[in-house]
Amino acid sequence: MELLGMNLLDTLTRIDELIWGLPLLVLLVGTGIFLTWRLGLIQIFRLPLALRYVLNSRKAEIGVQGDVSSFAALSTALSATIGTGNIVGVATAIKTGGPGALFWMFLAAFFGMSTMYSEALLAVKYRTVDANGQMSGGPMYYIKNGLGHKRYSKVLASLFAIFGVNVALFGIGTFPQVNAIVDSARIAFDIPEILTAAVLSLLVAFVTLGGIRRIAAVAQFMVPFMAMAYVLGCFVIIGLNLDKLPETFALILSSAFSETAAKGGFLGAGVMLAVRMGIARGIFSNESGLGSAPIAAAAAKVREPARQGLISMTGTFFDTIVVCLMTGTVLIMTDSWTEDLAGAYMTSYAFSTALAEAGSYIVTVGLIFFAFTTILGWNYYGERCTEFLFGVKGILPYKIIYILIVASGAFLTLDVIWVLADIVNGLMAIPNLIALLALRKVIAAETTQYFEKLESRDSEPKKLNSCES
Template identity: 55%
Template structure:
C-alpha cells in the first residue's frame, strides 16, 4: 500500500485543498482502519482455493459465499469495476507520477520514462522475469524506511515551523484558505473532497483491492489478518502521509504552484539540497513500479472471476500498453479518472461490508 499516494497524492491534496486536506486525510484513515479490518476478516473467512491450489478471495468471493446467489450480480459488478479501475489507480497514475518526477529531477522526457517502465513491467508480467519484481519488492521496505527517516530529518530542520503547520491544518480544515503565491485558494469542501479522496487513494480502505491480497495470506485466523490490515492503514496514512504533508507545509512550498510528486521533491530539496529531491524521485519510482505489478494481480483476479483463467494473458497485454499512455497524459485528468473509477469499485464493496 505504500506508494504514489503517500508522496504525490498528499501533495496533490494540499495543492488542491490547502493544508486542511491533511486533517480530512486523518479522519479518513481512522474510519478506513475499521473498513480495512472488516475487508480482511471477510476475505480470509470466505476465500476459495482455485485449480492451481492458490487461495483466492476478495469482495466478489465474500459476496458470492457470504451473501448467497441472489447477490451474485453485486460480486460481478465489483469484478467488472475492479478490472477497469486498476487502470486508473494502479497503472496510469503510477506511470504518470514516475514520468513527472523523472522529468522535474533528471530532465527525462515523459514518453521515454513511459517506454522504459512499460518494458520493465512487461518483463515481469509476460517475460516471467520475476527477478525484477523480487528486487523491487526487496527495495520497497528499504526505500520506505529511508523516506520516513529523511522526512523526520527535514521536520527536525524545519522544527520551528511545525506549530504553525498544525495551526494551518486545523484552521483550514474548517475555514477556507485564501489564494497566495501560486496557490489558487480553496474552499472547505475542497479540503474535505481532496483529503478524503487522497486518503482513500493512499490506503485503499473500502475499495476492495486489499482483501484480494489478504485472501492469499497463509494466516488461518480471519481476525488476526484483519488486525494486520488495520495496522497497514495506520502506518500508511497516519504515519507516512502525515510526514509528507508536514514536510510540504513546514517548507512553505505549498504556495509555489507546483503539484504532485514535483511539489514533494521541491519540499525535500529545500531542506536537504542536492539530496532530498533525488531520494523522493527514486523512492517514488520504486513504489510506483511495484504498485503497477501488484495492481495487475488485483485486476487479473477480477477478470479471472468473470471470464476464467484464459482471460489473464490478454488482460496483461492491455495492462502493459496502458503504462506509456499514463506517462504522457495530463495529471489532472489522470487523478480525476482514478477517483471516479475508485468510487465505482467502492460502492459494491461497501454494500457487502454493511450486509455482512
C-alpha cells in the same frame, strides 16, 4: 484536438463530482465509523498486537492454504497503496483544499483502519482456490459467498470485479503511476519519455508474468526499504524545522474547520473542498473501503481470518497515518503549498529547500519506486478480478493488455489521468461498502470469537499454575 481534450476533461470532471459527492463520502467515512464502534475501537486497542503480528509474519504458517506469507501479502498490498498518492496525491489535496485537507485525510484513514481490518477478515474467510491452484479472494468472493442467499449478490460481485479491472487498467494501477515515473525520470535525469516507457514495460512484464510469488518477492524487498528511506528524509526535514511544528499543526486544525485564505500561489479553499480533497486523496492513497487490499490478503498463508485482518489494518496506518502525514507536514512546514507549484514539483521543492539537491533526488527516486510497485500490486488485483469474471483463461490476455497500457500510459495529460482514476475508484468502493455493512454480523462474530480464543490461550498457563499450587 485541444477543444476535444477540454470537453473530455469537463465531462469527466462532472462525472467525478457526481460520484465523489456527499453520498459516497458519507458512505466511506460512515462505514468506517460504524465498524470502529461495532469492533470497539479496534484500531486503537489492538494496534500494538497488530504491529507485533507484522514483525512475526515473515514466515508462513505451516499446513495452511495460501500462496505467500502474511508479511508478503501485506507487502503486496502496501506496494499497491504506497504510490503516487503519498507524494503527488497529498500535494494535490493540500494545493486544492488547503492545509485542512491533511486533517480530513488523517481522520478518514483512522476510521479506514477498521474498514481495512474488516475487508481482509472477510477476504480470508470466503476465499477459494482457482483452477490453477492459486488463492482467489476479495470483495467479489465475500459478496458472492457471504451474501449467497441474496438475489443481488452475483450482480454486485460482478460489478465489483468489473470496476476492479477498470481501476487496474485505467485508474490507480497504470496511468497515474506511469505518468509519475516518466515525468520524474525526464526532470531529474533527462531520460526521454519513450525510453522510460519501454524499460518500465519490460520490467513490469518480467515481474507480473511470474505471478503473485514473484510480485510478492519484489514487494517484500522494495516496500520496507523505500518507505523507511522516504520517512527518514521527512523526519530530517521536520527535525531541522522543529520550531515550526506547533504552528504547522495549528494551521492544519484551523484550516480543517474554517475557510483557508488565498496565500501566494494558493487560491483559497472552503471547508467542504478541504473535506472532499482530504478524503478522496486519502482513499486514493490507502484504498481503505475500495476492496483492493483484501485481494492480496486472501493469498496469505494464515489460519484465522481476524489475524490477517489485524495485519492488513496496519497497511492503512503505515500508508496514510505515517507516510502521508509526514509528506503533508513537510509541505506545510516549508510553506511549499503556497508556491505556484503542483504535484511532485511541490514535494520536490519542499525537500530541496531543506536538503538542497539531495532532497529533490529523494523525492524523485522515492516516487519512481513507489509508482513502480503500485503498478505491480494493481496488476495482481486486476488479475484476480479478471479470473472471477472469465476464469483462468482470461488471466494471460489481461496481463498482455495491462502491459500494453503501461507502455502507452506516458502520453496522457495529468488532469485527465487524475479525474479518470477518481471516477473508477469511487465506483469500485460502492459494492464493497454495501457488502461490508451487510456482513457486519459476520465481522463482529469472527472478531469476538478470535479474541475470546486468544484470551483463553493466555489464561491457560495461569490456570495450570493455580492447579499445581
